[in-house]
Amino acid sequence: MWSSSQSVGYVFITGHFIDADWKLHRRLLNVVMEPYPDSDSTLSHAVAVCLDWSLENKLFSVTYDQPLSETALENLRPLLSNKNPLILNGQLLVGHCMARTLNSIAKEVLAAGSGVVKKVQDSVKYVKTSESHEEKFLEL
Numbered sequence: 001m002w003s004s005s006q007s008v009g010y011v012f013i014t015g016h017f018i019d020a021d022w023k024l025h026r027r028l029l030n031v032v033m034e035p036y037p038d039s040d041s042t043l044s045h046a047v048a049v050c051l052d053w054s055l056e057n058k059l060f061s062v063t064y065d066q067p068l069s070e071t072a073l074e075n076l077r078p079l080l081s082n083k084n085p086l087i088l089n090g091q092l093l094v095g096h097c098m099a100r101t102l103n104s105i106a107k108e109v110l111a112a113g114s115g116v117v118k119k120v121q122d123s124v125k126y127v128k129t130s131e132s133h134e135e136k137f138l139e140l
Contacts, residue, residue, distance in 0.1 A: 009037020011046035040072040044079050 013029045032046040127137045 007037070009034040009042060011042065013046055013050050040069055041075055043072055044075040047076060048079055 011032045011034055013032065015027050015029045017025055017027075019025060030046070030050050032049050034042045034046065036042065127133050
């Protein structure tokens with residue numbers, strides 16, 4: 001889910017699958033514009049658009065990296081259960097993809113610390129480029 005500065009939401013639906021050679025693939029299936037991105041029906045509408053593409057009986061689980069209200073989750077479960085008996089009445093609908101969340105947090109932390117790391121690297125480079133610099137550093 002991404003919201004523009006005009007308060008219009010876009011839901012990016014990606015598909016992950018494993019081919020016959022056991023290689024993982026990721027494909028962007030659709031980008032759905034949602035005029036009310038904070039609505040409880042936003043995700044279910046976007047998923048419904050993709051389910052019309054003959055994904056029935058091929059969808060095994062759904063994960064998402066945005067927090068959803070209980071109402072939004074309950075809107076999505078019956079939709080998936082009707083179209084996909086493999087999803088076991090919505091039991092495989094994952095409430096929140098923790099791996100993606102942790103990955104996002106780690107990237108943000110690393111990005112926040114990159115300026116400090118760069119300053120330390122530049123300082124070490126400065127000290128090591130000259131013997132007088134190194135002597136002054138050791139003196140301090």
